[in-house]
Amino acid sequence: MKSARILALATLASITMASGLAAHTDATNPAVIKRMEVMKAIGGSMKTLAGMAKGEMAFEAEKANAAVATIAEQGMMVPAVFEANETDPATEALPAIWENWDDFAKKADDMVMAAKGVAEITEQGAIGAALGQIGGTCKACHDDYRKK
Numbered sequence: 001m002k003s004a005r006i007l008a009l010a011t012l013a014s015i016t017m018a019s020g021l022a023a024h025t026d027a028t029n030p031a032v033i034k035r036m037e038v039m040k041a042i043g044g045s046m047k048t049l050a051g052m053a054k055g056e057m058a059f060e061a062e063k064a065n066a067a068v069a070t071i072a073e074q075g076m077m078v079p080a081v082f083e084a085n086e087t088d089p090a091t092e093a094l095p096a097i098w099e100n101w102d103d104f105a106k107k108a109d110d111m112v113m114a115a116k117g118v119a120e121i122t123e124q125g126a127i128g129a130a131l132g133q134i135g136g137t138c139k140a141c142h143d144d145y146r147k148k
């Protein structure tokens with residue numbers, strides 16, 4: 001169990017760290033900035049959870065549950081903010097999104113369902129499992145639809 005948890009955290013670190021911070025600030029198309037902001041909010045929530053899981057951040061149940069809720073809420077916005085095939089020199093979104101729209105939308109829904117499926121977090125030890133539950137859905141979409 002422990003190693004699976006560490007693996008989930010390592011996967012997560014690569015998701016949150018490898019993200020293009022520069023890309024975000026360089027984008028000028030408002031539609032692209034908007035979808036990047038949605039992803040950033042989702043990424044920030046995962047960072048909060050990872051920080052608490054690793055003990056780098058004080059555990060606060062309220063904050064942890066709010067982070068999970070943010071992932072579900074922002075996740076529900078993903079289809080709406082990505083639907084228009086908007087581009088920008090700084091985007092990391094792949095054209096495959098609009099060629100496989102139903103699959104992309106389903107992957108967004110998978111993330112929402114995973115976040116909604118997380119039981120209320122009442123102790124620090126429960127965060128690892130929540131991360132594992134949600135983290136795989138980030139990777140599943142990024143692998144196919146985001147530039148590496």
Ligand code: HEC
Pocket residue numbers: 015016019020021023024032035036037039040042043044046071078090091092093094104105107108109111134135137138139141142145146
């Ligand atoms: C349905 C597909 C999908 C899912 C699910 C998804 N992402 Fe993304 N994510 C993308 C795409 C596409 C981009 C690139 C957007 C762009 O650059 O226009 C992106 C970009 C990002 C970025 C960079 C944002 C920026 O500043 O430019 C972060 C951080 C991120 N995702 C985190 C996550 C995390 C954490 C999860 C899981 C909790 C997740 N994503 C789930 C598709 C997805």
